[in-house]
Amino acid sequence: MVRKLKLLLSLSLLLAALSIGLCRLSLAQGDADLEAPGLAPFPATMARGATLFQNVRIFDGKSDALSAPSDVLVKSNVIERISASPITLDTKTDVRVIAGDGRVLMPGLIDAHWHAFMAATPQLLLMTADPSYLHLLAARQAEATLMRGFTTVRDLGGPVFGLKRAIDEGVMIGPRIYPSGAFISQTSGHGDFRFAFEVPRTLGGPLSHSEVEGIAAIADSPDEVRLRAREQLRQGASQIKLMAGGGVASPYNPIESTQFTEPEIRAAVEAADNWGTYVTVHAYTPRAIRQAVAAGVKGIEHGQLIDEPTAKLLAEKDIWWSLQPLLDDEDVPALSPESRKKASVVFAGTDYAYELAKKYKIKTAFGSDVLFDARIAGRQGAILAKMVRWYTPAEALKMATADNGELMALSGFINPYPGKLGVVEEGALADLLLVDGNPLENVRLVEDPDKNFLVIMKDGTIYKNALPK
Ligand SMILES: [Zn+2]
Numbered sequence: 001m002v003r004k005l006k007l008l009l010s011l012s013l014l015l016a017a018l019s020i021g022l023c024r025l026s027l028a029q030g031d032a033d034l035e036a037p038g039l040a041p042f043p044a045t046m047a048r049g050a051t052l053f054q055n056v057r058i059f060d061g062k063s064d065a066l067s068a069p070s071d072v073l074v075k076s077n078v079i080e081r082i083s084a085s086p087i088t089l090d091t092k093t094d095v096r097v098i099a100g101d102g103r104v105l106m107p108g109l110i111d112a113h114w115h116a117f118m119a120a121t122p123q124l125l126l127m128t129a130d131p132s133y134l135h136l137l138a139a140r141q142a143e144a145t146l147m148r149g150f151t152t153v154r155d156l157g158g159p160v161f162g163l164k165r166a167i168d169e170g171v172m173i174g175p176r177i178y179p180s181g182a183f184i185s186q187t188s189g190h191g192d193f194r195f196a197f198e199v200p201r202t203l204g205g206p207l208s209h210s211e212v213e214g215i216a217a218i219a220d221s222p223d224e225v226r227l228r229a230r231e232q233l234r235q236g237a238s239q240i241k242l243m244a245g246g247g248v249a250s251p252y253n254p255i256e257s258t259q260f261t262e263p264e265i266r267a268a269v270e271a272a273d274n275w276g277t278y279v280t281v282h283a284y285t286p287r288a289i290r291q292a293v294a295a296g297v298k299g300i301e302h303g304q305l306i307d308e309p310t311a312k313l314l315a316e317k318d319i320w321w322s323l324q325p326l327l328d329d330e331d332v333p334a335l336s337p338e339s340r341k342k343a344s345v346v347f348a349g350t351d352y353a354y355e356l357a358k359k360y361k362i363k364t365a366f367g368s369d370v371l372f373d374a375r376i377a378g379r380q381g382a383i384l385a386k387m388v389r390w391y392t393p394a395e396a397l398k399m400a401t402a403d404n405g406e407l408m409a410l411s412g413f414i415n416p417y418p419g420k421l422g423v424v425e426e427g428a429l430a431d432l433l434l435v436d437g438n439p440l441e442n443v444r445l446v447e448d449p450d451k452n453f454l455v456i457m458k459d460g461t462i463y464k465n466a467l468p469k
Contacts, residue, residue: 049094050075051462052087053432056100059440061107061402061423064394066440072105074430077460078419082426098455098467104438106397107422108151108175108431108458109446110404111380112322113301113367116142116177117158117215120374123249127193131213138163141377142174148380148449151431151458152176152408152421154367156241156280156301157183157191159214164236164416173463176417176431178408180241181232182217183282184225184268189259190247190282191216222267225260229271229279238411240272242297244281245288248335248342249371255305255342258288265295276412280322284346286310293317298410301367302326304349311356320407321357322365325386326350333373354390365407366400381446393443430460434467 051074058067071087073080073095081087089095118126120141121134142163145153153175155164164177185191187201193216194208201208201218210216217228229240242265246257253259269279273296280299281292286307289300293313299320306314314321328347335343357364368383370376376383387396405422409415420428434455437445445452456464 051096053098053100053105055102056105058424059104059106074460077430079426079428079430104435106433107401107424108433109149109400110152110422111150111368112154112365112404112407113156113369114153115158116155116160119370120377123372139172146175149433149453150175154178156180161235178238180239181235181237182214183241184217184219184228185243186259187218187220188252190243190250192252222263225264226267226271229268233275238416239277240268240279242268242279242281244292245283245285248339262291262295265292269296276414278410304346304353306353311360314362315360320363320365322367324367324369331376365404381449385443385447388443394440432457
């Protein structure tokens with residue numbers, strides 16, 4: 001009896017070892033067919049292969065005009081050929097043909113300031129609910145994000161490493177995610193969402209709830225900032241996000257405040273730079289922006305309270321400015337009276353900020369930065385459409401495709417998706433939208449993706465095809 005048990009045990013150990021070996025094998029293949037143990041990639045029927053878009057007019061992400069009618073051939077996850085004359089194929093058996101009928105083919109949209117974990121979930125729920133539940137909500141929202149035509153997001157804070165992995169493995173549906181992991185904040189900074197009873201912190205004491213969950217990392221010296229930055233990189237952050245000045249939604253800091261010191265920010269910059277990547281900071285005021293620039297950051301988030309000399313500085317130093325079209329309109333979430341006051345100051349700066357960005361030809365990124373509100377998250381495309389207050393539709397769409405694609409590449413050798421993003425050109429990654437109408441004439445088409453985006457392709461896989469069969 002004992003021998004039998006021993007035999008069974010060693011057999012099952014052998015099987016376990018074998019199956020681990022098999023998993024290793026599939027991991028080593030490293031392609032989109034990667035399987036999580038026991039789960040088939042989704043959606044198997046629409047997975048890669050080759051796709052031929054026939055008779056499409058192309059917005060390539062850069063030009064302000066559409067191409068002549070063209071054919072576009074996608075093989076695996078890459079745009080292989082673009083031709084103004086029809087592409088004929090030797091064997092049509094393995095190629096999915098999509099008849100464009102003169103419709104517009106454009107790059108998938110990129111949101112340079114997104115929070116996959118927090119965009120659509122109310123703040124109080126985020127602070128109190130079972131984390132596993134919150135991650136499931138985030139996964140549903142990731143699917144909705146892709147279905148809005150956003151094939152890539154740069155996530156500027158929140159625990160999304162698992163979500164990114166599940167999406168990349170085909171377990172869940174969602175955009176490519178460039179994760180920052182936890183945003184790093186000083187005590188009382190924009191990322192300090194601790195409850196009153198969690199302060200004071202005992203040095204070396206336990207972490208607060210939002211730190212344990214990977215939403216925020218609170219650090220108060222160059223050494224602590226360096227440690228927290230390296231921890232994010234260890235988990236797969238493609239860039240580091242710091243809170244370098246006051247914010248709207250955070251209760252413990254004035255909007256005018258400058259956060260961290262130059263040496264603290266520089267510690268993160270060095271950690272990121274050694275990993276081939278960069279730091280971007282939340283900052284509104286000239287002083288906060290200037291301190292961060294002096295410390296070597298490569299990106300400024302928001303910056304609505306900037307002045308002209310500081311805008312000039314961004315241009316000189318080639319810093320990316322990730323601006324949001326924040327206006328006092330239907331997309332303002334419910335705010336406390338205190339936050340509402342701060343928000344008004346920011347809204348008042350938005351027009352001037354875009355004016356300066358244009359005047360000094362600063363590298364400008366589009367980002368929506370939706371937080372805590374499912375309705376507003378659903379308006380991600382509508383937020384992009386607002387950009388025509390300052391730009392032509394072509395300029396706005398270029399920002400959300402080719403320009404943002406260039407910004408994603410700033411992650412250097414740790415770029416999780418090496419390859420060209422945000423453009424329709426030969427050799428680029430195949431993230432494509434087939435639009436019913438011409439967005440260069442009517443950018444508001446992106447407001448209603450359900451209706452107007454007929455095909456959504458990410459990485460060569462079609463996630464939506466609403467063309468009549
Ligand atoms: Zn944000």
